[in-house]
Amino acid sequence: MNWPDRRLLDLFAIDHPIIQAPMAGVAPPAMAIAVSEAGGLGSLGSATATPDSLRADLQVLRQGTGRAYNVNFFVHEDPETDAERESRWRACLSSYYREFGLAPPAPSGPTIRPFNAALCDVVLELRPKVVSFHFGLPDAALTQRLKDVGIVLVGCATTVKEARWLEAHGADAVVAQGAEAGGHRGMFLADQFACQTGTMALVPQVADAVKIPVIAAGGIGDGRGIVAAMALGAAGVQMGTAFLLTPEARTAPLHRAALKEADDDSTALTNLFTGRPARAIVNRYVREVGPISSDAPPFPLAMGAAHPLRVAAEAKGSADFTPLWSGQAASLTRELPAGELVATLVAETEAVLARVQ
Amino acid sequence: MNWPDRRLLDLFAIDHPIIQAPMAGVAPPAMAIAVSEAGGLGSLGSATATPDSLRADLQVLRQGTGRAYNVNFFVHEDPETDAERESRWRACLSSYYREFGLAPPAPSGPTIRPFNAALCDVVLELRPKVVSFHFGLPDAALTQRLKDVGIVLVGCATTVKEARWLEAHGADAVVAQGAEAGGHRGMFLADQFACQTGTMALVPQVADAVKIPVIAAGGIGDGRGIVAAMALGAAGVQMGTAFLLTPEARTAPLHRAALKEADDDSTALTNLFTGRPARAIVNRYVREVGPISSDAPPFPLAMGAAHPLRVAAEAKGSADFTPLWSGQAASLTRELPAGELVATLVAETEAVLARVQ
Incomplete structure (x- = not known):
C-alpha cells in the first residue's frame, strides 16, 4: 500500500x-x-x-x-549481587521450594x-x-x-x-x-x-x-x-x-495455550521473573506473591531464584511459574x-x- | 465535518x-x-x-x-463504616495532622x-x-x-x-x-x-x-x-x-498550575483521596504514602481523613494534599x-x- x-x-x-x-x-x-x-x-x-x-x-x-x-x-547495568537480598527473596519463596521438594538454589551470576x-x-x-x-x-x-x-x-x-x-x-x-x-x-x-x-x-x-x-x-x-x-x-x-x-x-505450548485464553485484563506488570517490570499473563506465582516485590533481586538476578520453580512446575504440565509474556491485546x-x-x-x-x- | x-x-x-x-x-x-x-x-x-x-x-x-x-x-455501593480501619488510616496519616496542628478528624458518613x-x-x-x-x-x-x-x-x-x-x-x-x-x-x-x-x-x-x-x-x-x-x-x-x-x-488555580506543568509521567492511579483508584498528578501526599494503600477506607469515606490536610495545605498555597485529577495527556x-x-x-x-x- x-x-x-x-x-x-x-x-x-x-x-x-x-x-x-x-x-x-x-x-x-x-x-x-x-x-x-x-x-x-x-x-x-x-x-x-x-x-x-x-x-x-x-x-x-x-x-x-x-x-x-x-x-x-x-x-x-550489570547488577551487584546482594547476598542478604537474595536470601530474603528465597525466604519469601520458601513455601514454593518446599512444595516442589527443591532446595533453594544458590545465588548465581547474571544470565x-x-x-x-x-x-x-x-x-x-x-x-x-x-x-x-x-x-x-x-x-x-x-x-x-x-x-x-x-x-x-x-x-x-x-x-x-x-x-x-x-x-x-x-x-x-x-x-x-x-x-x-x-x-x-x-x-x-x-x-x-x-x-x-x-x-x-x-x-x-x-x-x-x-x-x-x-x-x-x-x-x-x-x-x-x-x-x-x-x-x-x-x-x-x-x-x-x-x-x-x-x-x-518458539513460544512454548504452555505459553501458547495461555495466550489463546487471555482476556484484555489477564496481564500485569511484574518484576518477579527477572527483577525488572515486565508484562506477563497473571499466573499463580504473580497472583500469590503480588506482581511487584521490592525484595526481588535486581535484573536479571531474580531469574535465578524463580527458574527452578518454573522447571519443576512445567515438568508437571503447569505454567504456574512460567513467565507468560504478553501485551494487553x-x-x-x-x-x-x-x-x-x-x-x-x-x-x-x-x-x-x-x-x- | x-x-x-x-x-x-x-x-x-x-x-x-x-x-x-x-x-x-x-x-x-x-x-x-x-x-x-x-x-x-x-x-x-x-x-x-x-x-x-x-x-x-x-x-x-x-x-x-x-x-x-x-x-x-x-x-x-454505600460503604459500611469500619471504625478500626478508620483509626488505622488516621494513624498512618498522624504525622501530617501533627505537621498542620490538626486533630485527626472524626469519621463521618459518605459525602x-x-x-x-x-x-x-x-x-x-x-x-x-x-x-x-x-x-x-x-x-x-x-x-x-x-x-x-x-x-x-x-x-x-x-x-x-x-x-x-x-x-x-x-x-x-x-x-x-x-x-x-x-x-x-x-x-x-x-x-x-x-x-x-x-x-x-x-x-x-x-x-x-x-x-x-x-x-x-x-x-x-x-x-x-x-x-x-x-x-x-x-x-x-x-x-x-x-x-x-x-x-x-471550576478547576482551582493550584490545580490549573499543576496541569500546566504536568508531563506524560506525572500522574499515578491512587486510592488515597477517596478510597477508589483514580488518576491524579503525583504530589507529596501520593509520593510519601505511596499511591495505593490497602488501609485507605472504602469509597468515598477516605475523603474524610484527607480533606482537613488539603484545606490546611491549600491555605498555605500548597497543592501537597489536593487531588489533582488528571489523565496522562x-x-x-x-x-x-x-x-x-x-x-x-x-x-x-x-x-x-x-x-x-
Missing part, C-alpha cells in the same frame, strides 16, 4: 512500517526472515546471545534474506549480559541494517562504532524524557513503548514505577518532543491499532504479542505464518483507512 | 461525537452548555448532587441550550451518595437526553424508569467483561475507559487492580465484544487521539483533562473556551484524517 508516512520506510529500506518486536528466546532468525521478506522489519532478540551464538544467528539471517532486519540487545565490545565486533562483521536497544543505548564509544559504519540505531522510550535522551545520544528512531506492551518495560530514566504511560497518551507527546521518527508499541494487535498509531503521529509500529502464535515463534493475536501475518496487517490497515475516510 | 461513524450522532442527536467528560465539582452547567452548543455532548458531573442542586443545575442547562446534554451519576429514587425523580422531571453512570448501572427498577421515558443510558467499562455486563443490563452506549484516563477508574467488576488496560488495547477488544457503540476515553488530548479512537473502532470519544483549562471549568491541554475547543478538535480531526489518507 501507499503509506502516508515514509520516514521509516526510507530509514530502514522496508516496504511496510511494521516492525516485529525482538523477543529474546521466542523470535528466532526464521521469524525475522519471514517478516523482512514480507516487507516489514524482522527482528532478532539477542539479549541472551554470546558472540558465537550471535554470529551463527546473523549468518542465518544474511543467508535467509537480502532485505533489512534488526538485531536487539539489552544495555542494562543476561549487556551489549559489549565482543558482541559489537560480531555486529560490525555481519552488519545488520538496524540495531535496537532496550534500557538505553550503549556507551558513547560503542554507539559511535555502530554509527561509523552506517548502522541505523533504534532506542526504546517509556517517557518523553527517555525519548529526548535517546535522540540526544544518537538514536535514529525511537520506539514509544506504551504500558500495554508485553515483556520488559524499556524504562531506564523513569524513577516512579506507578507512572506508566499508555500508548494513546505517550505517542503524541513523544512525537511532539523529538524530531526522529517514532515507532508506536504497546497494545497494537491489528490494522486498527496500526492506523491509530499513525494518527497519533507514529511513523510505524512495533508488534510483539501479535507474532507469538506464528509457527515461526493478546485476544487479537492470530495463528498465521509470520509473513502472512504481515500481509494481513497491511490489508487490514488499508481497510481501516478506507473506513475512517 | 462528515463523520464516518454516525451511530453516536444519531443516538445523542449531536453533530460531533466528542463528549465532554462529566467531572464532578469542576464541570458546571456552563461548560456543558458551551460544548453542546458547539455540537458535542456536554456533561454535568452530578455525583455529589442533592435533588435540589440537581434540579437547579438541570434548569440552567435546559434554559442554556436546546441541544442534547448528559448528566452523570455514581452507582457505587458522595449513589444515584437513587429521589435523584431519578428530578431526572424524569427535567429529562436530559442522556444519563451516564460510573461504577455500573442503577438497579433494574431505576434503569427501567429512565428507559421508559426514552433517556439514552451510557455506562463506563474498564474491561471487556464490564462492557458486556453494561450492554446486557440496558446501556445504549459504553465508554471504554483506558488506564490513561484522569479521575476515578470506572471499574466495578474488575477484581485485580494491577490489570489496568490501556486505551489502545481496550477499545478494539470492547468494540469486538459488544454491539452498542463504544466511546473511547483515556489519554485522548487532541485530533490525533480522536482519529486514533475512530480507527480502533470507537464511534466517538470522551475527553476530560482536555477541558480542565477552559475558562468554564495533560501536556496536550489547551486554554481555550470550551466551545472553541470543540471546534478546534473537529478541525484537528479533519487535518489528521487528511494526513493519514
Whole structure:
C-alpha cells in the first residue's frame, strides 16, 4: 500500500512500517526472515546471545534474506549481587521450594549480559541494517562504532524524557513503548514505577518532543491499532504479542495455550521473573506473591531464584511459574505464518483507512 | 465535518461525537452548555448532587441550550463504616495532622451518595437526553424508569467483561475507559487492580465484544487521539483533562498550575483521596504514602481523613494534599473556551484524517 508516512520506510529500506518486536528466546532468525521478506522489519532478540551464538544467528539471517532486519540487545547495568537480598527473596519463596521438594538454589551470576565490545565486533562483521536497544543505548564509544559504519540505531522510550535522551545520544528512531506492551518495560530514566504511560497518551507527546521518527508499541494487535498509531503521529509500529502464535515463534505450548485464553485484563506488570517490570499473563506465582516485590533481586538476578520453580512446575504440565509474556491485546493475536501475518496487517490497515475516510 | 461513524450522532442527536467528560465539582452547567452548543455532548458531573442542586443545575442547562446534554451519576455501593480501619488510616496519616496542628478528624458518613429514587425523580422531571453512570448501572427498577421515558443510558467499562455486563443490563452506549484516563477508574467488576488496560488495547477488544457503540476515553488530548479512537473502532470519544483549562471549568488555580506543568509521567492511579483508584498528578501526599494503600477506607469515606490536610495545605498555597485529577495527556491541554475547543478538535480531526489518507 501507499503509506502516508515514509520516514521509516526510507530509514530502514522496508516496504511496510511494521516492525516485529525482538523477543529474546521466542523470535528466532526464521521469524525475522519471514517478516523482512514480507516487507516489514524482522527482528532478532539477542539479549541472551554470546558472540558465537550471535554470529551463527546473523549468518542465518544474511543467508535467509537480502532485505533489512534488526538485531536487539539489552544495555542494562550489570547488577551487584546482594547476598542478604537474595536470601530474603528465597525466604519469601520458601513455601514454593518446599512444595516442589527443591532446595533453594544458590545465588548465581547474571544470565543476561549487556551489549559489549565482543558482541559489537560480531555486529560490525555481519552488519545488520538496524540495531535496537532496550534500557538505553550503549556507551558513547560503542554507539559511535555502530554509527561509523552506517548502522541505523533504534532506542526504546517509556517517557518523553527517555525519548529526548535517546535522540540526544544518537538514536535514529525511537520506539514509544506504551504500558500495554508485553515483556520488559524499556524504562531506564523513569524513577516512579506507578507512572506508566499508555500508548494513546505517550505517542503524541513523544512525537511532539523529538524530531526522529517514532515507532508506536504497546497494545497494537491489528490494522486498527496500526492506523491509530499513525494518527497519533507514529511513523510505524512495533508488534510483539501479535507474532507469538506464528509457527515461526518458539513460544512454548504452555505459553501458547495461555495466550489463546487471555482476556484484555489477564496481564500485569511484574518484576518477579527477572527483577525488572515486565508484562506477563497473571499466573499463580504473580497472583500469590503480588506482581511487584521490592525484595526481588535486581535484573536479571531474580531469574535465578524463580527458574527452578518454573522447571519443576512445567515438568508437571503447569505454567504456574512460567513467565507468560504478553501485551494487553493478546485476544487479537492470530495463528498465521509470520509473513502472512504481515500481509494481513497491511490489508487490514488499508481497510481501516478506507473506513475512517 | 462528515463523520464516518454516525451511530453516536444519531443516538445523542449531536453533530460531533466528542463528549465532554462529566467531572464532578469542576464541570458546571456552563461548560456543558458551551460544548453542546458547539455540537458535542456536554456533561454535568452530578455525583455529589442533592435533588435540589440537581434540579437547579438541570434548569440552567435546559434554559442554556436546546441541544442534547448528559448528566452523570455514581452507582457505587454505600460503604459500611469500619471504625478500626478508620483509626488505622488516621494513624498512618498522624504525622501530617501533627505537621498542620490538626486533630485527626472524626469519621463521618459518605459525602458522595449513589444515584437513587429521589435523584431519578428530578431526572424524569427535567429529562436530559442522556444519563451516564460510573461504577455500573442503577438497579433494574431505576434503569427501567429512565428507559421508559426514552433517556439514552451510557455506562463506563474498564474491561471487556464490564462492557458486556453494561450492554446486557440496558446501556445504549459504553465508554471504554483506558488506564490513561484522569479521575476515578470506572471499574466495578474488575477484581485485580494491577490489570489496568490501556486505551489502545481496550477499545478494539470492547468494540469486538459488544454491539452498542463504544466511546473511547483515556489519554485522548487532541485530533490525533480522536482519529486514533475512530480507527480502533470507537464511534466517538470522551475527553476530560482536555477541558480542565477552559475558562468554564471550576478547576482551582493550584490545580490549573499543576496541569500546566504536568508531563506524560506525572500522574499515578491512587486510592488515597477517596478510597477508589483514580488518576491524579503525583504530589507529596501520593509520593510519601505511596499511591495505593490497602488501609485507605472504602469509597468515598477516605475523603474524610484527607480533606482537613488539603484545606490546611491549600491555605498555605500548597497543592501537597489536593487531588489533582488528571489523565496522562495533560501536556496536550489547551486554554481555550470550551466551545472553541470543540471546534478546534473537529478541525484537528479533519487535518489528521487528511494526513493519514
